[in-house]
Amino acid sequence: MNLPDIIKFVIDLLAVLLLALGIKGLSKVRSAREANILAAFAMLLSVVGLLSYYLGTSGIPSQSWAWIIVGSLVGSLLGTLLAKKVPMTSMPETVALFNGFGGMSSLLVAIGAFLFPFNEVAKAGSLEPFINDASISVSIFVGAITFSGSIVAMAKLQGWLSTPGWTQVKARHFVNIVFGVTSLISFIYLISGNVSSIWLLVIASTLLGIGVTLPIGGADMPVVISLLNSYSGIAAAAAGFVVDSQLLIVAGAMVGAAGLILTQVMCKGMNRSLISVLFGGSLSAQTTTSSGSGEYTNITSCSVEECALTLEAANRVIVVPGYGLAVAQAQHTLREVTKKLEQNGIEVVYAIHPVAGRMPGHMNVLLAEADVPYEQLKEMDVVNPEFPATDVVLVLGANDVVNPQAKNDKSSPLYGMPVLDVQEARTVFVIKRGMSAGYSGIKNDLFDLPNTSMVFGDAKKVLSELIGELKDLGVGDK
Amino acid sequence: MNFDSLLWVLLLGSLLGLELIGKVPPTLHTPLMSGANAISGITMLAALTAIIKAEPNSPLLIIGSISLGFALFNVVGGFFVTDRMLAMFSRKPTKKNK
Numbered sequence: 001m002n003l004p005d006i007i008k009f010v011i012d013l014l015a016v017l018l019l020a021l022g023i024k025g026l027s028k029v030r031s032a033r034e035a036n037i038l039a040a041f042a043m044l045l046s047v048v049g050l051l052s053y054y055l056g057t058s059g060i061p062s063q064s065w066a067w068i069i070v071g072s073l074v075g076s077l078l079g080t081l082l083a084k085k086v087p088m089t090s091m092p093e094t095v096a097l098f099n100g101f102g103g104m105s106s107l108l109v110a111i112g113a114f115l116f117p118f119n120e121v122a123k124a125g126s127l128e129p130f131i132n133d134a135s136i137s138v139s140i141f142v143g144a145i146t147f148s149g150s151i152v153a154m155a156k157l158q159g160w161l162s163t164p165g166w167t168q169v170k171a172r173h174f175v176n177i178v179f180g181v182t183s184l185i186s187f188i189y190l191i192s193g194n195v196s197s198i199w200l201l202v203i204a205s206t207l208l209g210i211g212v213t214l215p216i217g218g219a220d221m222p223v224v225i226s227l228l229n230s231y232s233g234i235a236a237a238a239a240g241f242v243v244d245s246q247l248l249i250v251a252g253a254m255v256g257a258a259g260l261i262l263t264q265v266m267c268k269g270m271n272r273s274l275i276s277v278l279f280g281g282s283l284s285a286q287t288t289t290s291s292g293s294g295e296y297t298n299i300t301s302c303s304v305e306e307c308a309l310t311l312e313a314a315n316r317v318i319v320v321p322g323y324g325l326a327v328a329q330a331q332h333t334l335r336e337v338t339k340k341l342e343q344n345g346i347e348v349v350y351a352i353h354p355v356a357g358r359m360p361g362h363m364n365v366l367l368a369e370a371d372v373p374y375e376q377l378k379e380m381d382v383v384n385p386e387f388p389a390t391d392v393v394l395v396l397g398a399n400d401v402v403n404p405q406a407k408n409d410k411s412s413p414l415y416g417m418p419v420l421d422v423q424e425a426r427t428v429f430v431i432k433r434g435m436s437a438g439y440s441g442i443k444n445d446l447f448d449l450p451n452t453s454m455v456f457g458d459a460k461k462v463l464s465e466l467i468g469e470l471k472d473l474g475v476g477d478k
Numbered sequence: 479m480n481f482d483s484l485l486w487v488l489l490l491g492s493l494l495g496l497e498l499i500g501k502v503p504p505t506l507h508t509p510l511m512s513g514a515n516a517i518s519g520i521t522m523l524a525a526l527t528a529i530i531k532a533e534p535n536s537p538l539l540i541i542g543s544i545s546l547g548f549a550l551f552n553v554v555g556g557f558f559v560t561d562r563m564l565a566m567f568s569r570k571p572t573k574k575n576k
Binding site for chain 2: 019020022023024026027028029032033035036037039040043046047050051054058060061063064067068070071072074075076078079080082083084086088091092094095098099101102104105106108109111112113115116118128131225226229232233235236237239240241242243244245246247248249250251252253254255256257258259260261262265266352354361362364365368369374377379
């Protein structure tokens with residue numbers, strides 16, 4: 001080993017260590033922010049290590065410098081711009097987009113490495129060509145699936161794409177198998193020296209990514225994004241084999257494995273198995289035809305004024321925020337309402353279902369943005385025993401996570417999903433735009449219960465009316 | 479490195495990843511996913527290698543450069559967006575007193 005080798009070796013080791021510490025730190029509230037910065041620093045370090053290695057050995061041609069600078073400037077600038085501008089409510093889509101671009105990067109670099117072999121080892125033939133081609137194929141395959149799948153996931157979350165009925169036909173599995181088999185065949189052609197079959201591989205794996213993601217309903221999208229995130233790690237690890245970099249392989253493998261664990265956690269929160277998410281299709285499309293539908297018989301609706309009167313008399317209020325709240329951008333208005341209640345000596349707590357919002361933790365982020373104290377956010381297991389001692393529950397844009405069917409009705413598709421026991425409280429107000437079903441498309445038995453009142457209207461509008469009513473009642477004016 | 483030692487690296491890296499995050503509070507699921515996603519942009523190293531090793535005037539320069547752009551979009555954007563989310567959790571007596 002000569003000096004540049006040793007330096008690179010040390011830097012790579014350090015970078016891996018810092019990345020591992022970064023991922024670990026990201027899983028604890030206290031250290032998360034520093035850990036994120038640490039991981040970013042480790043990435044910078046790895047780039048410095050790579051550049052200094054080539055500067056110390058073969059040198060870096062000036063033309064390469066130019067392309068490096070152009071590529072990194074454009075990518076970083078656009079990425080920064082998006083990261084700073086995007087509203088907090090569209091976090092899941094943003095992560096999906098970033099993830100897709102990561103997959104695209106692995107895909108491109110693998111195509112480049114195949115068409116214009118730059119690895120001396122591969123050229124000289126000391127690294128078996130089979131292994132080289134196989135790594136390239138895996139990188140293309142996983143990279144393309146990550147890219148097309150993430151873009152579809154993003155488009156669905158943004159509402160640009162719906163779940164068309166024809167994607168729910170059973171034949172879709174056959175179509176996807178055809179895409180998969182085509183990928184495999186083109187892979188075999190590719191290793192046997194047929195250069196042009198690389199394009200077939202690119203096309204087939206891209207279509208496979210679309211074919212698998214498109215039929216999945218919006219409610220399951222977070223799981224899919226988490227899984228695709230794991231894929232992009234695998235794609236990076238495969239690219240590591242292509243360019244013979246241990247650092248890439250370790251980092252890719254870590255992200256791939258950690259992504260799998262996260263995916264598992266999310267599935268548990270929704271009581272769905274990964275298999276049923278991936279192959280079960282959209283829950284809503286199935287259930288509207290079979291079980292779960294039915295008419296509401298006993299809906300009580302009430303005015304904002306009545307709601308305010310009940311709130312004023314309460315001692316303890318639990319707020320159940322859902323995605324509807326996020327869509328209406330009402331988290332700040334909600335905070336104003338709860339501030340008023342708190343000033344009147346009413347205890348306010350937020351019950352956070354594990355999958356509130358569109359992703360686990362998404363709702364916490366949104367409420368934190370509105371300055372809700374961290375201590376007031378309570379997780380489901382903690383808050384569930386507290387409902388019987390609660391006067392008023394405000395359900396804001398949440399639906400399936402408060403459906404008692406999940407506990408009582410064995411025939412319901414929701415059965416077994418952990419839910420918030422809001423019906424145990426004295427009074428439940430559900431603020432909702434209309435009687436439409438939730439993401440699962442299933443009737444919510446909660447709405448029929450005698451202690452439930454519906455307040456119809458857009459969450460933000462209702463909440464700001466509520467502020468007015470509370471003011472008239474003299475709540476919060478000390 | 480020869481292939482089998484790279485496979486060892488892959489195996490041990492995966493095991494490390496499985497062990498790293500055992501218990502995560504739900505609050506951190508989205509930021510953690512976003513942070514891990516930024517790290518997966520480490521393919522930028524592969525893109526850099528391709529650009530450096532490309533012959534002058536090779537189309538590989540362009541492919542590598544585009545690939546690098548995509549990767550850095552993922553990395554830089556990913557870390558910034560994660561920081562934005564996490565910044566909201568930090569107790570903020572300093573930030574609020576404005």
